[in-house]
Amino acid sequence: MDPLLLGYLVVFSTAAIVCFGGLTRISRVDDRDTRVGLAALLATSGLWAVLHVGFLAAPTPSAQYGFFVAGLVVGLSTVGPWLYFCSAYTGRSYHRNRTLRRLAVGIYLSIVSIKVTNPLHGWYFVAQPATSPFPYLQIHHEPLHWIVMGLAYSLAFVGFFMLFELFDGVDFDTTALLGIAGLTGLPVFLDVIGATTPYLLDITYSALGVSAFTIGVLYVYFDRFQTIRLAGDVDDPVIVLDHEDHVRDFNRSARDRFPTLDTAAESPFEEALPTVADALRSPDDHLTIAVDGETRYYSVSENPFTAVGERLGRAITLSDVTETVRYRHELERQNARLERFASVVSHDLRNPLNVAQGRVDLAMESDRNNEHLVTTKRALDRMEALIEDILRLARLGRPIDATEPVRVPDLVTESWGMVETNDASLAIADGFDLTVVADPERLRQLVENLFRNAVEHGGSGVTVSVGALDGGGGFYVADDGPGIPEEEHADVFEFGYTTTSEGTGFGLAIVEEVVNAHGWSIRVTEADGGGARFEIRTS
Incomplete structure (x- = not known):
């Protein structure tokens, strides 16, 4: 077998194995929609790589033609799962929009109908046997092919934009994931080289990018991949623990609040951050941290993440509730002042008022028609009503x-x-x-x-x-x-x-x-x- 042909077969076979192998680890992704999108992407990309192998290894031109058309159909189908995955992973809802989904299916079926009927009209490509660099069915693309490719790549780059926007906005170090995403798009340049130069075959290399993405996010940087989806664009400190409660990851805000985290990787949570662990066990208490000479208060919560019934770990989030705590303390001080005020009104004003009312009542027993006493009694009764209303208002000030x-x-x-x-x-x-x-x-x-x-x-x-x-x-x-x-x-x-x-x-x-x-x-x-x-x- 020609060494160059063997090289192509090995490369695409490896891509297929990696994509299908990634399906065995897909259950670790806790979000269902992200899991569904990624699984569909791996399955279609793996099948696309297999069809490339079939195209290159088929013994007859007619068999190669069949594999090539099947590859066109499956290859185009990878765009949908890619966008579905990117939308779900970045917290968007485009993948649930029924109108967009119907539109996508309609466009896909329309293009597929043109591809599979190409023998009738020849609008999409023309095939002819070639002998260099080894025997295979050489494809000459028609303008319609490049229009469809432009649409497919444009949609694919929409997905890249969603990922890059998320990675740019989070408080985690996303350098590695940015690199992985970049590798995923690298086959575009291989496609261009194959279409414009004799150095590569004129076939689509996108399955290689998906296989690189699979290795990166499901094998090498899975924890960071999972953490960013969970934490999103949260600016609060976030610490990620594995299923054994060991520290696996954290964002910049957490590092700023707890500098010892830099040396706490893989350490038990209780040992690395005992104060945070204590606050998590007592949800009614707030964690107090000095930040730039100022006391800040944090509420500690956890977000467990599981997949297919398996506990994968949890994300510990510290939400800054300083303003809320300060407001509550101010309310408590105000209520204390109101209580003191009510006490003063109730005792220091009521007592002399009661004495005055008693004296007037005694005086009126012997001189009930005295105009001065009647006016005084009316004024004292009004004062008593005022005191009652003031006490009510003071008590109403309490939440x-x-x-x-x-x-x-x-x-x-x-x-x-x-x-x-x-x-x-x-x-x-x-x-x-x-x-x-x-x-x-x-x-x-x-x-x-x-x-x-x-x-x-x-x-x-x-x-x-x-x-x-x-x-x-x-x-x-x-x-x-x-x-x-x-x-x-x-x-x-x-x-x-x-x-x-x-x-x-x-x-x-x-x-x-x-x-x-x-x-x-x-x-x-x-x-x-x-x-x-x-x-x-x-x-």
């Missing part, structure tokens, strides 16, 4: 910690019984049945304050109605009193806003605080009868 399902009609009925309603009446809409997830005590404060507002401003015999909003998602509290002028709708929730001398101006402000604390919304509008209507939207 809501616990919520539960609350049936609104039941709470409305209970709240009505807690308010001095005089001769006012309550009307609950027929069929009103709403349950919300809320802090029951604060929701009760909201409803009671709306009731007090209606009774105080609605006049004698006011009727307060409660029901569901049209379309659901909340409830309303309305009255048939004089209502609120439209130009004042934006002011009624302001602290201290009141239209009566007896009001404190805090009632509706408290209502809005409760609404906001639950993440709801409230608006005031005009009721059907001309009174005020407050609409609370809970979803």
Whole structure:
């Protein structure tokens, strides 16, 4: 056998073996879509290399012709798996787009139909036996072939672009993977040399690039290949562990935070980074690290990766939660100040107020009609109401910690019984049945304050109605009193806003605080009868 022919056969046979051999390791890739795309790429590329071997080794021109046409069909099919793999690996969704997939299949079948019918029209290539450099079927490509090749290479380079963009954006050292991707595209130059010079056969060498890619990502640099897909463009520190919890890889951010990682390769995680391991076991605790003289807080989480039921390892990610922790600490300090304020109001102001009220009550027992005493008692009662509202506001400043399902009609009925309603009446809409997830005590404060507002401003015999909003998602509290002028709708929730001398101006402000604390919304509008209507939207 001609040595040069033997060399070609060995090269393409090796490429086929490498591609098919890679299928035995494909199960280690944890992402299903990436695994499917890569498996299809290896299978089609391996088959393409086998068909090249058949083309070169077939004993007759007709057999060579058949192998060549089959190679054209299979070779074109490798573009789809390549783009599928690149899209999945880089975290894109093009491979799931049904429109793109249908379009790709349509274009592929159209081109294949031209290739397989070439004996009828000769638009794609012309074949004739040749004797140099060894006996084989020489192919002369027609312009249509170069158009299809241009389309195929353009699509292939779209995949390369996706890979290079990912490698350029991650925080890992991707030099090796960039080199592997470059080797994958190197056969393009072999194709050009084969088409324009006598130094190589004019056949397609892409299967060689895929075999190089297979060796690189599935055998030599698999850990880095897997890590980049898992970590993506995450800027936070990432440490990758193998199935035995030994340190296998890490990004630049992790190296900057933990310089000892440079000497910790293959070391047990517990020994290499004991503080991180401790934080991972206590998810409620944050890892504290000094960065450039500043204390930073990190939340430690893990992302296990498995393939076909086998645990391959896990990625440890440190998410910077410094701003969140600082905000929480500030809230805790504010709550402590509010607690101290409430304590001062409750004791230091209430005690002398109670003494004054007691003295006035004693004095009024013997002189009940004394105008000065009556005015003083009214002022003291107003001060007591102010203190109660201030205490409510102070307590409302605390975040809501616990919520539960609350049936609104039941709470409305209970709240009505807690308010001095005089001769006012309550009307609950027929069929009103709403349950919300809320802090029951604060929701009760909201409803009671709306009731007090209606009774105080609605006049004698006011009727307060409660029901569901049209379309659901909340409830309303309305009255048939004089209502609120439209130009004042934006002011009624302001602290201290009141239209009566007896009001404190805090009632509706408290209502809005409760609404906001639950993440709801409230608006005031005009009721059907001309009174005020407050609409609370809970979803």
